[in-house]
Amino acid sequence: MRNSLFAGVAACAMMLGGTSAFADGHMGGAITVTYKDDVSTLDPAIGYDWQNWSMIKSLFDGLMDYAPGTTDLVPDLAQSYTISEDGLTYTFKLKPGVKFHNGREMTATDVKYTLDRVVNPTTQSPGAGFFAAIDGFDAASAGDTDSLSGVQAVDDLTVQINLSRPDATFLHVMALNFAHVVPSEVVEQYGADFGKHPVGTGAYEMTEWTLGQHVVFEKNADYHIEGLPKLDKITFEVGQEPIVALLRLERGEIDIAGDGIPPAKFLEVMKNPDLKANIVEGSQLHTGYITLNTQMAPFDNLKVRQAVNMAVNKDRIVRIINGRAVPANQPLPPLMPGYDENYEGFKFDPEGAKALLAEAGFGDGFTTELYVANTDPQPRIAQAIQQDLSNVGIKAEIKSLAQANVIAAGGEKDQAPMIWSGGMAWIADFPDPSNFYGPILGCGGAVPGGWNWSWYCNAEIDERAIAADAMADPSQANDRIEAWKKIFTDVQDEAPWVPVFNEQRFTIRSSRLAGPEGIFVDPVHIPVHYDHVYISE
Structure with a gap:
């Protein structure tokens, strides 16, 4: 993924753990995040920029993910998986009872639909090439068929994926946004506009999108990971110049300046002890x-x-x-x-x-x-x-x-x-x-x-x-x-x-957002891992 120097650099903290990121973190409340530009899309098959990358991750889930704050792969929608001795067959057992935001339970058929869709040329996914190792990719990506022969829903909770060649990166591919699971009926209802009406299994669901003004996420009460998300609501305000956003953050009006610290203000911010206390520096890939x-x-x-x-x-x-x-x-x-x-x-x-x-x-x-x-x-x-x-x-x-x-x-x-x-x-x-x-x-x-x-x-x-x-x-x-x-x-x-x-990456956030270990910069959920953000007050 391409990245512009000094592009969006906000990120939030998390700790390792299968359920709650911070055991002593406060639950509930709402935060405001600002961006200069409107969000392009929230369709996981299409979104491929630093701004929508983590927003999509909070709306959708994949079979695999990464332990918070690390590059370590862990099962997500998958409860477990096995790999054949020849490295060509991956069998995923899904978590039972996982629901989409519309209330329907997710099944293996949804996983197959998702992978078929992302490689279909009519989807025009920039991530289609990542799935080239799956059997039947050439025919599906050429539009000769609308189904990947290498992906099978064995039963409601079992997905089998056969590869044409061993690929040690395949579990990483299953953690990419492009492989995040979508419900076929909602995609077919909205067609090309699904990215403006996203429905997934993620920690948050989108409840409002006023173009040019704001996008609102609210807590998914049925989320399959206990203790997440921490917040009740996130409002993403757009059309905010980064310098204005910085001033609003200083006044306590917003919680995350999504476009980061304006380069012209960087030294001034770093010399301000009140602001510097709310900055976290971290490496990225x-x-x-x-x-x-x-x-x-x-x-x-x-x-x-x-x-x-x-x-x-x-x-x-x-x-x-x-x-x-x-x-x-x-x-x-x-x-x-x-x-x-x-x-x-x-x-x-x-x-x-x-x-x-x-x-x-x-x-x-x-x-x-x-x-x-x-x-x-x-x-x-x-x-x-x-x-x-x-x-x-x-x-x-x-x-x-x-x-x-x-x-x-x-x-x-x-x-x-x-x-x-x-x-x-x-x-x-x-x-x-x-x-x-x-x-x-x-x-x-x-x-x-x-x-x-x-x-x-x-x-x-x-x-x-x-x-x-x-x-x-x-x-x-x-x-x-x-x-x-x-x-x-x-x-x-x-x-x-x-x-x-x-x-x-330099993160600047309000003093309300803090944890036992402070606010971390996550190496994978770029720029923000919203699922683990919480309010300390």
């Missing part, structure tokens, strides 16, 4: 990077790519954005399984960079282009990179364009020598290392219109990635993560990227 087009000279030369890695002062770039990130040295962010804490990568070393350039035959430097999105702070970051490169003899002309034009340039094999990914940098769809490889570093992404803007393709590493994802047996989990760890450090040794920073 994000990496911002510079791509080096390995198919364009001189970046087809490994020493040149290594030199560029050594030329960039990442600490200075982090200072430019007021410390809202931590320097990166590898593609994976620190929270991601497979991140190698012992990997040093390329240290900032301008003199070493000059020596490598001389060895590569570019002792006098060279001229190139650096593409960047034209929205602040991206051009300022690009100027810092430009200065760092000039210090080692590389003259980089900045091409500051609309984000869509930068993306288009990256998808052309011989157009963009370098791209600063800020505003378009990668944030994981799910907490598994494979999601940071295939789309942006694998051979499959190095295609016209793809997201692998370095056009890096190492067939041997690609084979290792496929083999890692075929380790679907839970007993192979540690071996699989170790395999991915070595894949990413081997990739970075070949320097198709300059990993620059891992963006931090």
